[in-house]
Amino acid sequence: MGGTGHDRLPTAGIDVFTGGGEVGRDLAAVDWESTPLGPPAGWPQSLQTAVSILLSSRFPMWMAWGPELTFFCNAAYRRDTLGRKYPWALGRRASEVWAEIWDDIGPRIATVLGTGQATWDEALLLFLERSGYREESYHTFSYSPLRDDDGALVGMLCVVSEETERVLGERRMATLRDLGSDPSVVRTELEMLTFVGQQLSRNPRDLPFTLTYLFQDDGRARLAAATGIPAGHPAAPLTVGIEGAGEVWPAATLARAESALVDLDDAGLPGGDWPEPPTQALLVPLLRQGAAPYGFLVAALNRYRALDHAYRGFVELAAGHVAAGIASARSYQAQQRRAEELAELDRAKTAFFSNISHEFRTPLTLIMGPVQELRAYLGDANERVREELDVINRNALRLGKLVNTLLDFSRIEAGRMQARYEPVDLGVSTAELASAFRSAVDRAGLAFEVDCPPLSPAVYIDRGMWEKVVLNLLSNALKFTFEGSVRVAVRAEEGQAVVTVADTGIGVAEKEMPRLFERFHRIENARSRSNEGSGIGLALVKELVAQHGGTITADSEVGKGTVFTIRLPFGAGHLPADSLGPAAGAVAVSATADPYVQEALRWLPNGVERPEVASPAPANANPVKVLVADDNADMRDYLVRLLRTAGHRVDAVRDGQEALVAVRVDTYDLVVSDVMMPRLDGLQLVAALRADPRTAGTPVLLLSARAGEEASIEGLEAGADDYLVKPFSAAELLARVRANVELARLRTHHARWRTALVDSLQEAFFVCDENGAVIEINAAFTDILGFGPEGLPYAPIHPWWPREEVDAEAYQLVADAFATLLRQTHGSYTIPVDHRDGHRLWAAAAFNQVVDPDNGRRVIVGTFRDVTDEHYAIQRESALAGLSLRLSEADDLADGLRGALDELHELWHARYVLAAVFEDDSADPAVTATDPGLRWAGLPEARRETLTALRDRPLLTPVAERTAGAGIVLEHPRGTLVLWVELGEKRPFTEQDRTLLALLAGHIGQGLRRVHQIDQQRETALALQRAILGPAELPIGFAVRYEPATRPLKVGGDWYDTVRLPDGRIGIVVGDCVGHGLPAATVMGQLRSACRALLLQFASPAQTLTALDRFAAQLPGAPCATVFCGVLDPGTGHLRYSSAGHPPAVVVDAAGAPHLLDRGQSRPIAVSSDGPRTEAEFTVPPRATLMLYTDGLVERRRYPVSAGIERATAAIQAGQRTPVEELADDVMTRLAPADGYDDDVALLLYRHPAPLEIEFPADAARLAQVRGALRGWLELCGVDRIMAQNVLVAAGEACANAIEHGHRDAPAGRIRLSATATVEDLRLVVVDSGRWKIPQSALDTHRGRGLMLMRALMQEVTVTTGLAGTTVEMQARISP
């Protein structure tokens, strides 16, 4: 490098490089004078332009200029391409800069300079030495000519983009993609390795050569594949040791699943696409999941690329493909081997069976022949004999069929199947075969559809084989179909005959489908009509169809059914010519079909499972009860016959499940059960029986065809009492039965007696285990709840619990009771339960914990009885009582309705109860609800519609809405009332609920009507009362109150009255008539008027009352009224009074001391007596309060009247600072009981002196008179002279102001002065109709002084000036 002189100063004209960044600075530093171009200052304009374009471009560019093609480049070119040649290259000859590729580019540049034509090269491979080694790189570039200022060609510009990454990436991706491409053709490991080798060899640039070594068992690695190098080359030994040094490849490292990078120094190694050999190889393991690697891949590396991350990743991925290929090839191999082994096993099995079968045929023939003859010969023998012969015949047929099938197989396997194919109409012949099965299908209760129209052209079949195909499929369909249909159809489709046999049976699980046609494969645990079968039928069908050149497929879905589809070619072209024959015409099918049909019929119930025939009366009075469980009808019948003959009572069932149910319903002395049965086999049956305490003691005798010590031990371990292997003799069976029964009878005598006792109980009886599961029940239990012993044990949550999602409340009741049952040693509860048929019951249960003496376990024994009727009767009664009480307490209609709704709400624990009263058609109904926020408009639309619709329903007929609530219509005094009980979700409205609702609604209707009548009377009485009493023109200083009782019908006895007498005194009266309601109100009115008139006449309380006695004596209802009558002088407070049996008036003085006015007391009105009525006197002291009242104020149950009077007195004492009007309210409120007065109350208060009220014209001459009145009132108030003087001056100033200022503009105005006293202060108010002015002139000085005086003399002064006038309020505290 070198050539640039850093000590040299930049020359002039260096501007050309500005803006070129670092490259510009380095260009400026070049010793240009030593180049042909000379100093930049002297460069032609064209060069300067070219350089600036170059430097300012961000696209990679270089250029050459001048005779030596001096090199320039920009920053982008430096970065992408120039590498370590920068800045050395700047200012040098291009041929020097790119010496290593000059052979490639030199001619191109010469062309450009020679012709002026630009060049274009795409992804040209160039070996650059920019990174310290010869590097494989790819460039797309264009050379364009550059001209000097005169237009002569003097240089070239190269625009270039490097594409090395793209080219390499695509190449490697292609290899990986090819490696992963369609491996379906690859089967063996060798094929796979060949395939891999082909793919790897197609990329000799990245992989100059590869070696694939696989580890062997002998501790060496074997060369399995090689690319780019011949096997056996020194670098490609056929084997490599794992142990020891000196090996070509470090296999030991790879065996540890580690990679290795190996340097190569063999000049003779092949270089792939490259001229020189690789210098390194990367060895990567062929990884195997969860085990040591399969081997390793040696990849010779491209010496022109560095082993970067991408390159290493590529090699590892390639190795991964190889490893995956090996894995799949090996697993395929293993499967293949296994399949072959299985096929071999099948062949061996078939051979074995066919050999055996041959041996069977002779004895079978010798059985069947004589049996047939015997049947004919003994045709009229007794039934028993014929039945036995039938059994022999049927089972011989079955055995023969099995033997024939096995023989067919061996023939097919050996290729010795003697077929004779004849042309038939497949539709017709299939329909004939199907018809043989019709009776069996009918008896199974299935629909049988045979859709086999004539079909042409003819199909060549071997009749014998075809029959087996169709019959096997039909037999299969019947065996696995319990409801629905079996369908056989024949069609021509796509040039083939298609036969389908479809059923709606249990179907085949997807995972079983692949093995469906496998020989001896049986689907475990499938529900079927019989557990018998060898698993060979479908396999035979498949073979037979194949013999015909056809195919069979199956489609199935569990629970939906199965469809078998057979496709046969038309014509005979596919069949060997020597096995064809002419059509033979119809042949009866029954001979072949018979064994199939007979067998199928035996699976089906024959209607009488407990044949009475051949059932002799039991020999002894206490017969042994035996239950036989076997799925084979012949065996079942045989056993039943045998045991009945021995005098036992026998029931028979077809499988373990039926046996379990039978044993739970009935008690048996012995169960005889086959081991192999569908649904529940013998061993499972024993386990189920032993698990249930009720049946644990029932002895079980198992029968099985499986011989051997192990099988019997298995049976006995499961809990069977005995085990018998088929075949067995009748005598042996009977002996075992007898022994087991006797043993069990001894064992269970006690238990039987207990069961009989429990069953005889009238109450339901149950036993729970410690977890609450019901393990024993009696007959009454089943009678009450509908749940029988067959369902035992009933684990919690028991099926009779109300369902939580339907009735959460009832569920909770039961859940709580259940918790009690488990927790406590004894107890009782009443709970709702659901009968099996769904109806609701109430049961009262009692339980005790006891310890089972047999096993020491804690059990719970309980009984219960049905108390449904009692429960609902109580509920009804208490609801009615509650409702009646609420209605009788109601004050008015609204109150009554609210009360009724509350009762219903509580009774049903409803979400809300609502009453909508429809008064007329147009308006919305008036809604009352237990939820006070509920309005008609706030109800959901649907609910409003329900309610409106209900309105037109018949009265008192409940309408329940499922899980929402119920409504009913009743009469309301104001219209139609629709009542709605909203139960909310999950609450059923039961029949009892409906009855109750109807009953209660009837009561509500009546109750509301009664309340309404009472209410109306009361309203009238109250109106009358108020009309009589008011509006009273009370004299000043008085306050009165009347309050009717809150309970109904308590209106109308009491009154108050004040009468202004001509002399200025005031008559005051408070009275109380006997009785209530309208009559009492009428009497009261008359007494009051009379009393008033008499007071005016006599002005004496005693005389008034005496006269009233005479008046009342004539007035029915008036005698015995009590009256307090007084005459008050408001000027002095002097009171004369007389009482006719009335409670005493009370005076509370300013000091708070009470005075009872209890003199002048005499008999009630119009009650005959000797003495005259007397009078008493009392002077009401200043600022004292007088109280008159009726007994309703003070009488309380369980308290003396005196206590009430004290409380009333205390109320006055507390309110002495309160104006008398407010005090009246306070007293009424304070004495009212919590739920209102239960008797009516009249109250009259007087505060002495009465407030002063003066109104006078705004005239100074009136001031003296006003002062006089005020002075007198102040005296009545009992204030001292000094204070009186102060008040007088203050009031005088206020009045003077009012005259002087207020009425300057309107002299005719009036002024009002009022003065009020309470116990501790005086309050004065002066009101005028003018407006005061703030004092401004000297003239006003003394007025200002007036205001000052008022403020100084009184405690509080406020002046309020408004448009209507000025108000002065003044207050002065009275010193005690």
Next chain:
Amino acid sequence: MTTQLSLTTGPRSDGVMVLTPVGEIDMSNAGTFAAALAEALGRAGSDQLVVDLTRVEYIDSAGLAALFEHVERIQLVAGPLLAPLLTIAGLADLTTVEG
């Protein structure tokens, strides 16, 4: 009905001129009172005038205003009823309380 007031002026035994109003003084007769006061002052010449209020039952700010016009030349005599008022009005310095 006008406010009752009688006014008497005459020298005391010691020769000091005394104005003696009897009754009530309010805005309706304050003018009369003021005139009597002026006349009595005239009679007193340069001597102090004593206004004896002991038999006045009521006096308001109009009456007090008449007194204020001559505070430098009068002495007041008042009973206990009026004394607090005169004190509040600021005439306590001139006032002798009697009775």
